[in-house]
Amino acid sequence: DAGVIQSPRHEVTEMGQEVTLRCKPISGHNSLFWYRQTMMRGLELLIYFNNNVPIDDSGMPEDRFSAKMPNASFSTLKIQPSEPRDSAVYFCASSLRVRLASYNEQFFGPGTRLTVL
Amino acid sequence: EDQVTQSPEALRLQEGESSSLNCSYTVSGLRGLFWYRQDPGKGPEFLFTLYSAGEEKEKERLKATLTKKESFLHITAPKPEDSATYLCAVQKTGANNLFFGTGTRLTVIP
Numbered sequence: 001d002a003g004v005i006q007s008p009r010h011e012v013t014e015m016g017q018e019v020t021l022r023c024k025p026i027s028g029h030n031s032l033f034w035y036r037q038t039m040m041r042g043l044e045l046l047i048y049f050n051n052n053v054p055i056d057d058s059g060m061p062e063d064r065f066s067a068k069m070p071n072a073s074f075s076t077l078k079i080q081p082s083e084p085r086d087s088a089v090y091f092c093a094s095s096l097r098v099r100l101a102s103y104n105e106q107f108f109g110p111g112t113r114l115t116v117l
Numbered sequence: 118e119d120q121v122t123q124s125p126e127a128l129r130l131q132e133g134e135s136s137s138l139n140c141s142y143t144v145s146g147l148r149g150l151f152w153y154r155q156d157p158g159k160g161p162e163f164l165f166t167l168y169s170a171g172e173e174k175e176k177e178r179l180k181a182t183l184t185k186k187e188s189f190l191h192i193t194a195p196k197p198e199d200s201a202t203y204l205c206a207v208q209k210t211g212a213n214n215l216f217f218g219t220g221t222r223l224t225v226i227p
Contacts, residue, residue, distance in 0.1 A: 004160070031213060033214065033215075042217060042218070042219040042220065043161070043204065043217040044217075045214050045215070045216075048213065048214055050213060055213065056214060091160050091161075093160075097213055104149070104208050104213055104214070104215060105151065105163055105166055106151075106163070106215060107163060108153075108160030108161045108162070109160050110158075110159055110160050111158075111159070111160050
């Protein structure tokens with residue numbers, strides 16, 4: 001089975017440009033998570049969705065960041081306008097949440113390395 | 118305040134030299150503790166879930182244990198291919214998200 005798929009794998013852009021990162025979760029999973037990883041702060045949760053509905057976006061740094069999940073097999077994370085401090089590796093992860101109390105074993109994609117010049 | 122602290126930040130071992138990685142946590146109600154392995158340029162790879170104090174899980178040369186305040190990842194007779202960053206994460210009761218520590222970067226020298 002295919003794991004979590006992310007695209008692009010690498011993105012280099014200039015400050016002020018719009019960036020869109022894409023994620024396809026594992027088929028059948030109903031929870032999707034966007035993380036950002038940097039050397040200084042480690043792995044930080046940005047936002048997560050249950051059944052395509054955003055549940056917690058408290059980790060989104062500011063209004064320049066937005067995320068959507070139009071259906072169960074696709075999600076996007078958009079940064080507009082991008083800034084050099086947004087440079088990081090962005091990971092998407094998915095899991096199967098059976099019920100409220102279920103354990104959340106998340107499976108990660110390969111990440112998108114974003115560089116904003 | 119909820120916290121997950123991993124130590125040491127980095128660890129260098131000779132091949133065959135056993136050791137342990139530590140993950141200390143302070144959360145208001147632990148639902149599960151997770152260990153992940155991350156290789157350079159890749160996403161974290163799930164290793165173990167521990168649910169309650171006293172529980173142990175094993176996989177090849179790795180064994181994870183859990184107490185009420187911390188978890189250990191024991192590495193027995195490591196090989197160079199065990200070199201990676203090991204991350205621990207906690208899930209709080211009633212929550213769906215994980216909170217990650219900053220990881221331990223393990224290097225095993227042949």
